[in-house]
Amino acid sequence: MKIFLADTEATLGLGIALGESLPPGSVILLEGDLGAGKTTLVQGIGKGLGITEPIVSPTFTLINEYTEGRLPLYHLDLYRLEPQEVLSLNLESYWEGVEVTPGIVAIEWAERMPYKPDSYLSISLTYGDEGDRQAEITPFDCAIDKIIAVIDSRILQVGSQNSV
Template sequence: MRIFLADTTATRKLGITLGQSLNAGNVILLEGDLGAGKTTLVQGMAEGLGITDPIVSPTFTLINEYTQGRLPLYHLDLYRLESNEVAALNLETYWEGVEVTLGIVAIEWAERLPYKPDSYLSVRLTYGDENTRQVEITSHNCAISEEITTMRI
């Protein structure tokens, strides 16, 4: 499914809709160039989950945990890591809820994951013409809510 996003407000609005419709255990794998809107989308997801803390890219911290919303949000950024370094993090503990409360896992630069969960949404953000963006959402063994499939921004 492809959605054209006119600006950052539209990107955030898509994130809000995602955040309102996601369930515990959902994993969002985000890909796209620098500045394509990955963090903006996660900021919207947090808003949709009822999280009021400021959402910043965890480029240097790797993982930010937000637990005060409808569901916890685990925001990961793999930009500075190589695949072998990512493997050592045991990220599956987040989407399996082994050592943390099961919530939403949003992973920026997901192409650096050497392994993927059994079910996830793949979200690829790309630049379009004149500062517009396009997002392609692909479901891998998980349902996309009707709100998202019928969304027009």
């Protein structure tokens, strides 16, 4: 599924729709160049979950945990790591809910992961010359029908607000 995102607000809107509709245990693997909107999308997910705390990129802390919303949000950034370093993080504890409350796991720079969960959404963000972006969402062994319906209605709302 490819979605055209006209601006930062549309990227936030997509994130909000995901935050409102994803069930506990959902994993989102984010890929895209610097500035493509990965952190903006995660900020929208946080808003959709009802998190009021500012969501910032965990580039230097690696993992930020936000627990005040509908579900916890675990925001990881692997930009500074090599695949071998990622192994020592035991990321599966986040999506398996072994040591943490099941929530939504959003991982930036997921291409640095030497392994993937059994079920996840892959979101690849690219940007154009005009500040626009495109998100390509690919589900891997997860139901996405309800999520697509929420995303479609959210995009229509954002589009109609922008055209007024």
